[in-house]
Amino acid sequence: MYIFETGRQKGKTETLIDWVKAKPNRVIVTISYKECDRLIKKYGLSSNQVCTYNSTLPRARGLEVAIDNLDLVLEQVYGDVKIVTLTKED
Numbered sequence: 291m292y293i294f295e296t297g298r299q300k301g302k303t304e305t306l307i308d309w310v311k312a313k314p315n316r317v318i319v320t321i322s323y324k325e326c327d328r329l330i331k332k333y334g335l336s337s338n339q340v341c342t343y344n345s346t347l348p349r350a351r352g353l354e355v356a357i358d359n360l361d362l363v364l365e366q367v368y369g370d371v372k373i374v375t376l377t378k379e380d
Contacts, residue, residue: 291378306356307333310340316354319343321362343367 310316345361
């Protein structure tokens with residue numbers, strides 16, 4: 291798992307757009323339908339390249355998933371999340 295952390299308006303979403311366009315088996319998970327629509331319209335994505343966190347992801351073999359604004363997704367699901375841990379593979 292790759293963690294891309296930087297400040298606001300620093301190109302994180304654009305990086306994910308390039309990533310999802312590079313292969314047909316990739317999808318970006320977003321916080322809302324409004325954000326899905328924005329990405330589809332602004333970047334010319336198809337509806338199978340972007341979905342919300344509460345949508346059912348296709349269980350396609352080899353599907354690669356990126357989550358945009360994970361902090362907002364966790365907040366929406368669990369409320370005020372104070373600490374998270376991750377296992378990062380070297």
